[in-house]
Amino acid sequence: MNFAEGSRVLFVGEGDFSFVASLSQQGLCAGIHLTATSLQEQQSERARSNVEVLVERGVKVVLGVDATRLHLHPVIRHLRFTHIVFNFPHVGGKMRIDLNRKLLREFFQSAVEVLECGGHVVVTLCGGQAGVPPDPVVRRWDDSWKVVLMASYADLVLRSIQKFSPDSFPGYTATGYRSLEKTFCQDGALMFMFQVCELSPEPLDAEATESVLLCDGCSIKLPAFLHSQLQMDIMSDKSSFAGYLYSWVVGLLSANLTVYCQETLVFRKETQCMSLGKCETVSICKDQRECTIFCHPSYRINEESLQLEPLVILFYSGDTEMLESVLSQSVTLNVRNVSHSFTPVARQLAVRDFTDQMCFSDDQSCAGSVVCCVVSVAALARHCGVEEDEVWALGQSVSLCGDVLTFTQWSLCPVEYIYDLSFWDSIASGGENNALVSGTLNMTIDTIITNMGRGTVKSYRLLSSYSHPVLGRRSHTYRIEYRSWHGALSDQGAKQVHSQIGQQLEKCLGVEVR
Template sequence: MVPRRLLLVGEGNFSFAAALSETMEPNSTLTATCLQHPADLAGNPLARENLRRLRERGTEVRFGVDCTQLANAFEPHNRKFDRIYFNFPHCGRKAGVAKNRELLAKFFQSCADILAEDGEVHVALCRGQGGTPADKPQREWHNSWQVVAMAALGGLILSDVLPFSCDAVPGYKCTGYRSQDKPFHVEGALNHVFTRSLPFEDSKPRIFRIKLGDKCFSFLEPEALAGKLNRGFLEASSCHPIKTINEKLIAGLGSAFPLKMLKCSCPLLQQESTSVFPSWNSDILSAFWVNLYEHNLNCKSLVDETQEITESLVSFSDRIFARSPRGNGNKEAPEGICEPVKVCLRSSLLVHVQAVIQAPDFLPGSLNILSGPVFRKCHISPFTMPAFHETLVIFGVNQNLKHHCLLSLLDHLKATLESLLTQTLLEDAKLSSSVEFALQPNGIDYMIHVKSPKFGLDCAKDLIIGSVITSAISITHKDQCFVIISINLDLLTMLIWNISDWRILWTFDNRFLKNFVPEKIAPFKSYSLYPPCYVHDISFWLNEKKGFDELEFHTVARAVSQDTITSIQLLGRFQHPKTGQISLCYRLTYQTCDKALTQQQVALRQLQFRKEIQQQLHVTPR
């Protein structure tokens, strides 16, 4: 059993400390502190009795401890506490919400100096004070203590909210400010549990390296995809829920059809890459493009030039690289570096279908399965993502058996998906998700819809998690016809575990993976509750000659904000009556799902966003 160090601040009559000391585990230690000095408590018989009990048990008691300067009360080697308790903080008298917010903010910032890495901060607040949806009733944000926003200033996130009951702590008697006899009203009080957030650092795009023979190539990760490349969620060593769902999906299909698993190639494609599917022509417009550089120098020299190198991220043929030693125009390329080749990150695994079918070892009658990450520019919303994992099922059947095989495949796919979607429901719950195959206007292709009320949002009630394509008429392979199924694994995972924000799937916080046990699907519990929202508006004049690409606007917002913008809403369009110039106004909502985000950090990102759209989109901010 790991020893725990507990710290109590703002103790009034020390009744909470006395009660807690009687229920502590043998290897735990307790330090009880208060702002008052011993003389201030001399006239309080209850406080004197509690102090006597604490001293008999060897509990450390400290007086004159300011909860906003906790580091000053402890030596550097004695500062790491596993739990810090602050019950019903208050500035006293008729202090308003602003003063009490300031107290909380300084307290949380002070906690950051003495809290253990995996420690918790417990703050009990009266009904409605916290300003979170856990309060019943919930106060308006401006009239609350905004506890999650104040905690963010100390790098802390709200990880749990529990009812606070004095009856659960026998002997505890709540007192008012500075041990006044008048207690706080604790009916409906809540205990807020905070934990450390990962540091909110500016993530710089990484440089990735690939090796072909004795030559090295490198490319810069797109800013909008920072932290998304080469994560290995589907690798054998991974325990990520996306991998779990992919394996269960494939196993469900494999119970009725023979399988052939294919190894996914690198996500980089040549500019000339084409697909037999019309959708790829539109996807190419939303693709992320990167410049691939060949380095004739020894690969080890790159280590000094980059902060992060990934060995053998991808591998592909030498034939895609230009061999021109010159740069653009008449300028000479830097010594040792050839002219860059423009390649894109694949936006769908459909681009590999032709190669799979034409391969000598393609197996008709089997489900040929390919899984891997894909990347595409998209508008910002909770259920659209610039990076996700796709599973592709390629099924070749005889023309005469197509109809029967298609029906059988769809039946098994529907049964497998519905089985997965109901695994996190309670035993007595009714089926809350249903899978439908919506026939497309061409009369032969389908979109896979999931109707689910889990999220309680209109946009989530009918999510498209994939497609079924039977119209690949330009693919010829003897007398075979083909059925291709595409599944968005990330969206499917979100639906199964009731995860309402795709960004949490990409978190670097290890607490996310601790929610998931191999071979078991249980409801997901977030470790970051009720993160605060910050709203900013931005308006700008358009450049008539350059035009305006709203998709690029969202992409720049995603990159600059580091995926902290959750919504972009067009508020209005204005045309100047004299000049005819057009102005657009958008509302941006900032919120994180796994980190502590402050108003100050948001303001800096908003300022940077104004600069970036002026440079990249050629607009003039107003």
């Protein structure tokens, strides 16, 4: 546990103050302003001894501080801290999961009131309590304290997870509730660091679209939010997972072939072959010598589902034996997704398994043809344990240490929520107008969900349609899954977004939400 010089650190829920005493004794708090607090005003002999030591070292000690009422305390409420630390919070007793969740929630909500802008809240929990995938002690999520969800009620996101080792703090003794001498097991304990990160409060115009120029010269209108994702150009960002995979594929090819990296291509999935066939690179490629490959970072637009898929497009002419050899080469990537595990997972792959191929030629004999390989970066990422919505997450980072590739999101281990949205058509059954969820209107529904979700919608699909035999109306149900990698999203927040989507469907399409 390290703090930058000048930090102002508040420790709450200290039992016998041995943890802060250990930090100060090791010299880990030089140049740092420490405030150590405890709920109990009556202290044990060991606690009194540690308090005397802390006071001598310049640590401010305050007794009778309720960690869930920091913003109301006569002393604490006037201060602002860069870090607030709560080690092993517990209400006491067994089988009190609901009360411990409440404790965490109220602590987080109070802590942000006295937290400096950009500050961090640190909570240490025993193994299995938190309810996050990297936890070495596996429990069902509904049998955990749901620490990420409790933090989200205070607009806090999980920024890092570290293993907690009591041996790193000589003299530290973990005492139970009300400073009882009885200790508790700390095997598998984890330290969680949170930071305030609110979601954008203002959604986009529900029906807003932007024009995108495609590589075949045509244009297409995309939902404004999808257009903003395209503008991010994650394939050119080496700090993103998609950008890293693009660079990795280029490096793999460059070991045996001459590779020229070209401009970004954008095209529709429905006209993929025609669009790529019109690409200027096809003509250029025919005039090149063998073992030369042209590589384009690309995005494919799926109009049916209104999704963007990052790709690597390869153009190659001549004998394809060398290209096939490189693409079929079995490679192992050791990938650690920080939201999933503390240890990397060996992912064996061959680029060929994620590649579709076509060829362009001037005649039917395919003599002098140009081979075009379409490599799915999204499929490569999924194979490496990174889901599609993670690929587009803001604030992600990739680092390579030795042979281990570490992928970190801005917000770790976000909670997923699934809600259904049902509505009646505005038109009575009969005739062609009955098809509300097809054609232009279907695209309008997709646009509204995409724009109003503004990055919190992981996926959605039409679950069912139903015709009422008496009313003569059709009902449609969409299943929408929410998750945010860039800001705090609680169940309440997800329900609010869900409600906004329903309201905009009623406003823009005249439907009736059930």
